[in-house]
Amino acid sequence: MADSLVIVESPAKAKTIGKYLGSKFIVKASMGHIRDLPKSQIGVEVENDFQPKYITIRGKGNVLKELRDASKKVKKVYLAADPDREGEAIAWHLAHYLELDEKDDCRVVFNEITKQAVKDAFKNPRPIDMDLVNAQQARRVLDRLVGYKISPLLWKKVKKGLSAGRVQSVAVKLIYDRENEINAFIPEEYWSITAHLTKGKSAFEAKFHSVGGEKKELKSEADVKEMLALMGQNPFIVGEVKEKERQRNPSPPFITSSLQQEAARKLNFRASKTMQIAQQLYEGVDLGKEGTVGLITYMRTDSTRISPVAQEEAKEYIVGKYGEAYMPETPRVYLKKNAGAQDAHEAIRPTSALRDPESVKAFTSKDQFRLYKLVWERFVASQMSSAVLDTMTVDLNGGPVTFRATGSKLKFPGFMKVYVEGNDDGTTDEDRLLPALVPGDTANSDQIEPKQHFTQPPPRYTEARLVRMLEELGIGRPSTYAPTLETIQKRNYVAMEEKKFIPTELGDLVIQLMEEFFPEILDAEFTANMEGDLDHVEEGTQDWVNVIGDFYKSFQKRLDVAEDEMKEIEIKDEPSDEVCEKCGSQMVYKMGRFGKFLACSGFPNCRNTKPIVKETGVQCPKCAKGHVVERRSKKGRIFYGCNLYPECDFVSWDKPVAKPCPSCGGMMVEKRSKGETNINCTVCGHSEQAEEAEEAAE
Known part of the structure; x- marks a missing residue:
């Protein structure tokens, strides 16, 4: 009969831990956060020390009832969310809902999900760390104040649907500034x-x-x-x-930012995909007879520290596989990359260096295997002798x-x-x-x-370059890089062209207004200092209410000035050469939530709209009736599809080339790898250098 309940965030993590703890423990998942600020209002009592007004997240009712019922049947409840600010906040919200004493030893943390690490963690439970909770609350409140105070102003003065954020605004500004550098660049x-x-x-x-x-x-x-x-x-x-x-x-073992950068370079993964797969490897993979095992340590970290136990295991593997010459005289120790690094966790490493990639290949998906191999190789190499x-x-x-x-x-x-x-x-x-x-x-x-x-202009930011720049400037933290990149694309402030960021007209407009009325929000140094203050909250050396209060004094003054002085901007429709096929009126370019589109000038009598497409000069290989055009996804990514959609659903992420394959006549597309561009046939696989294809097309 179980006498303890353990609550984690995800079912996968629950499954792995459940196998380690045995029948005396019930392990259930909260499915992430259970409470948050309301979406319909600011949810922060500014006049009451910025106290947040939390509500239960919609759709969590059944999960919460299940957790409450289970908690009443056991003697002890353990909260085992991830070992970071977000995890601590989830544990705190759960304690509040289940009426647990946050000062009781109910919090369990582990940096890796292995049998020994989990069992050791349950021998040393601790109270909920309110410094970590307050650090998370401070970030959430700060972001809510910026977003929910500036956004309505932009709606009023410019157009509905615009929004502003703290870290993402700096990221957009970096992309915007880089584009201006490129445009102003004079080749020598x-x-x-x-x-x-x-x-x-x-x-x-x-x-x-x-x-x-x-x-x-x-x-x-x-x-x-x-x-x-x-x-x-x-x-x-x-x-x-x-x-x-x-x-x-050798390079140090991975931290969050370097993992995202290297996965982009070597695996062509976007930051969000890297973190998604890393989460799966951390939470556990079924290795057959060995059972479910977490393959890597916690993946949100800015520390390059490695435990002595892990170093000894790496030494055992290196000496056994390659010999003594490949092992340095003393174990390698890597210093913190920047002064802001929290060093709360170890670096990202395999939970066992003896578990080489080939031994897990049969149990992992293709992407899981590739990312695990990258983590494993980087860690093992980090402990080896220098090359000569x-x-x-x-x-x-x-x-x-x-x-x-x-x-x-x-x-x-x-x-x-x-x-x-x-x-x-x-x-x-x-x-x-x-x-x-x-x-x-x-x-x-x-x-x-x-x-x-x-001479060439500075390159546009790829995801890897932008993550590196944010890290160097001290903006954002390991858990924020991937969500930031996703957010700025979802809001259509930037678009991706050839895997590089460019600002949209909407992004340009918002940045110009922010520069004029809220320069601190866009100032990299100001934002980095604010991150430092929030880290001090986490360390227990600063009060979160004072940090927010100091920021809000000047921020409110900026808001008042912007309310009075920001002029209403009318985004005028731009005439096009196209004629509406429904009523014969001229079509105009309009600015929408996802960028420009074509609309009939006869609105509201005619509501015809259509996306702006760019011709490629390539016949659709699927239906042979239409032709392939360039489009943008809702996230701003360029893709290629048939102009007869939805009649024909042909789609390609690779750019088609206006030249048939010389071997089979199939469609040729551009493929970029390791700084080179090749032209590959989508049918027979024929490949040639891009220059050769261009000459042939001419």
Whole structure:
């Protein structure tokens, strides 16, 4: 007969924990939060120390009745929500509903869902941590004040449906500023000269470096011609040769932001997908005879700390698999990446380094396996020896002009045997070998290749780049990155083009108004300082009411000024060249919740509307009647579909190319991977470089 009730957030977590605890425990799920602020009103009593007015979340009635009935049949109730602010708040709300004493030892936390970790946690229950609860409440109240005070103002002055938020507004501002940088960017010309050389049977390249011993920039074709004239027909004579050994250290184990970035680079996962799959791995996977096991530790963390037990297990695996040489003399310890890191949990790691990816492959989905493999490899590599590279730098002189060749060779792979961190431009580390060269040697020149270049504007933000920037600026915390990216797209403030963020006209308009009347909300430093104050609430060193009160004093003044001075903006309809097929009137462009669309100018007599589409020049491969057009999803993502929808439901996330497959005549689409664009056939798989396809189409 069970004498204890354990409440967690999800059924998957309940299933895993239930197997570990045995028949004396009933384990049930609250299905996340049970109370929240009402959607229909601000729900915060500003004049009463910002006290929140919580209500039971709609649809939770049956779950709550089940939990209340179960709690009456047991002697003890344990609250085992996730080990973070949100989890602590869920536990506090449950304690309130079930009339439990929050000072009683009812709270159980564990960083990993393994049998030993869970059993150890239940030996050491604690009271609910009100500092954590207040930190969560403070964030919720602060976000509610910003959102529910500014949004109605925007509705009144601009149009209904607009909204503003605290962290997401800064994210949109970053994207908006980057777009302005790109638009204002003026390319500058520069040139390079590459010498294609041979020494014996070995071929290698050297780049122009200096003239007369002084570094020189090649800014024009005239500069190039001057250097070539100075070189004349002189042979390339080897000058200074530098050889040295260089060590490369492994990356630290994952934290939330680095996991999201690397999953985007290597697995093409969006931040929300990464966190969804990580949650599944954390809550547990059925491994057959071994039972249900949590495969990774808690995935919302900004700490790179690793427990000694985990380090010992990693050592056992590394030495057993690769040998003593692959293990450093002392275990690696990684410092906190930034001063704001809370260090409340360990880094994200496998719950057992001995459980390699292949051993779980048969029990996991494709995406679960790929993410687990990434986490496992990163952790194991983080505990391994440094890689050792032999590097070589050679100066070659063609008269007074010096070219430089660089090469490297992997001498000892160390951690690179298991894993190498990706990067945003998709380049990889490869050996660039140089032949044996000594001063005085002569190298033969097969070709001298001048090339014109132009400086490039800063790149648009991908999800990975934006997460990294938010982290560097100290904006948001591990649990907020993925929801922030989702929110700014749902509100149509930004759109995704080729997996990069661009601001929409709606986003531009809101940011301009916010900049004028609420500059603090958009100020990265102000927002980061506010995050720091909220962290101090969590640490118990600041009172949450005082933090909110200090913010609200100046915020209310801004609201009053905006109410008086913000002019009503009329978003005028923009005429189009299209004619309404229902009444013959001219169609106009209107701004809607999900961006621009076409509407009949005869409204309200004619209510005809249609989306704005961009032609691709490709016939629909499914129905052969329509043609493929570019569309946007409600989240702002570009996709491609038949213009005869809903008659034809053809859809593609990849951009079609106006050229049939040369092998089978099927539709070709653009595929981007590791910084390169290939054109692949959707039928037979034929693949070619994008440049080749463009030339063929022309």
